[in-house]
Amino acid sequence: TIDGDRLWRSLMDLAEIGAYDDERTGLRGVNRLALTDADAAGRRRVIAWMEQAGLAVRVDRMGNIYGRREGTDPTAAPVLTGSHIDSVATAGAFDGCLGVLGGIEVVRTLNDRGITTRRPIEVGVFTEEEGVRFGTDMLGSAVAAGRLTLEYAHGLTDRDGRTLGGELARTGFDGPADVRLAPPYAYVECHIEQGPVLAENGVEVGVVTGVQGISWQEITIHGRAAHAGTTPTHLRADAGLAAAQLTVHLRAMVDSGAYGDLRATVGHLVVHPDLTNIVPARAELTVDLRNPDDAQMARAEEALAAFLRDLEGSRPGLSSTTRRMAKTGYVPFDEGVQKVIAQAADDHGLAHVSLLSGAGHDAQEIAALCPTAMIFVRGEYDGISHNPREYSTPEACAHGVDVLATTLLRLADQ
């Protein structure tokens, strides 16, 4: 078993980088958007810990960081673990960090016990997993796996127009290593569940069977600015109202049950000119759809497009444009790796359930390169995440990383 206290101290230390105090709730949150100064400081801390643990560190052209512990067989492909340390703007201490710091904790434990594995073990830290700064999630791992190109990723811009390529250079994380990852032997990622399933089942650890599909689109609705006091209702082309109708319609689609197990979220919304007495001329919003069934997802996307077409027809002066931000289908994980994880949990005497991931993860990208699966750790408060309230107990974190350690050891000796 790993050192749960040492793991917890690392988690709490890292959470101070980019920490903020939420006035309303009195909670302490984390705001460490990818490639900001806070993220860069967090990366330097992680690299320092990797080097203290004896790992050989390399940074690739996407800013992905890999720390390598050699095995006895120099020709064997490594077993990779890892996750990300970038966060959303209202985050907790665990999302992503548990996988990175858990990987480092496994290495520390192997060092303490003087254990050498046959295969090398590598710990990866992937860039912009959250996708909230540059608009595409799992970006670093998607480029490492070859699904997206380096040029696409470097050219993405944040809301202030700064490019990802420029921010890599500014923070000093435009590394020299080749971004295309040589296929590892296997990839295992430990992550908080970010949902209620493990708590509902009364277990601390989950074996993840795959990741549901994710569709992100940015929709801009164009209407016509007009005076709020004088413009008769029938003459309005209200872009803000249209955005509201779309938001309400998406929830109705979810509630109808007609699109399988659909989830829909409008997380970003701005109106222009955004003034009290002006009918909005423009609204920009994002639509985040999730579905475990690719066919149902396609139907939901088509229904959204149809709603937008109808909206244009409904009112002269309304039109819309749609930009694709991110799209991934359902990704099933490797059954063999799932079995190793389940066996490891059994060995530690930990009850476990198998479940599908609601969130996207770097594992779904690396799964294109090698057999992959994930270990989930239970969260408190219905597993709330992307919120300062996000919390997993020290015990649950330690148990998850115990299972990770045993799983990595087994795979690294295959």
Add this chain to the structure above:
Amino acid sequence: TIDGDRLWRSLMDLAEIGAYDDERTGLRGVNRLALTDADAAGRRRVIAWMEQAGLAVRVDRMGNIYGRREGTDPTAAPVLTGSHIDSVATAGAFDGCLGVLGGIEVVRTLNDRGITTRRPIEVGVFTEEEGVRFGTDMLGSAVAAGRLTLEYAHGLTDRDGRTLGGELARTGFDGPADVRLAPPYAYVECHIEQGPVLAENGVEVGVVTGVQGISWQEITIHGRAAHAGTTPTHLRADAGLAAAQLTVHLRAMVDSGAYGDLRATVGHLVVHPDLTNIVPARAELTVDLRNPDDAQMARAEEALAAFLRDLEGSRPGLSSTTRRMAKTGYVPFDEGVQKVIAQAADDHGLAHVSLLSGAGHDAQEIAALCPTAMIFVRGEYDGISHNPREYSTPEACAHGVDVLATTLLRLADQ
């Protein structure tokens, strides 16, 4: 009759101060929010024109500007005309400016003809009529008329936290004159209609019978940030969805006809943290309600409050707070002044109709001090306003100011 070309040149000159080019439409608009540098430059231009026309200029503690032309009777109360030159962020050249520059044009014409009136004539320029920077409309005239206090007005802040008092000082418009206006003999304001009624009636000039009630509220909905991918729909407290439901509900209230001639606009809306994969924790929006009937307005406000109460009951974790920004009831204008205006239009051979104003105007505040009415000038394109497309023809503007001139002359000789 006044010099329509000279009036038009003044309108076009002033419109260059704060002008911007709208990429999308190719139109040139005006962005001259109250007490910005652009507004200050516009004020200096207007003061220069006033002084060229021989007016004695004073600035009061709200930054309201008055230019005075003496009459023959030094004890007679003046006839006041005027309006405002502050604009919304997506404005045209006419809203407010027509009344101020029209007033100056009347003075120029009297000067050209060597006409002296019995009563003084004053041209007023009121601060923050639009209410879009500091949140309360008709602010300068409301303080001049004694409905709102100087302390309240000076303490209002813009979105960057700058106070109105500070911005008055910064721009040099914290004048020494007493803000409480001594009751004029009468007040007449010429303004574009900003609506379709005159065009629908085939006339260029309207006699305004009053102003409908205005209710502005800022509503903040508190929900709970949560992960868009993992959070089951039934566990969400989505503040953005609640704001969308409120927006859609307001339109349904309007369409129901159950609240008389209600208009409702959500012009300002922001969500927090405003990120693709986070259920919004908070939404802040403004609700602008208009109603010519105070009892119907009260019912609409109560229905809005009830909707918010129901929203809180509907979902654990949702709550809301409401802040009153501005509120004025229906204001009827003086029938005597309306008759003088109608007679002046007849004298100029101009067909006219009587109509209620959909927009708020400084006239409704000054109406508390003295007999007041307004002259409306027809706008093109359904009278669209608060939009760069706002346009009245040079002829319509000149005709409106002709009527203003004759009206002011009649009143100033009473």
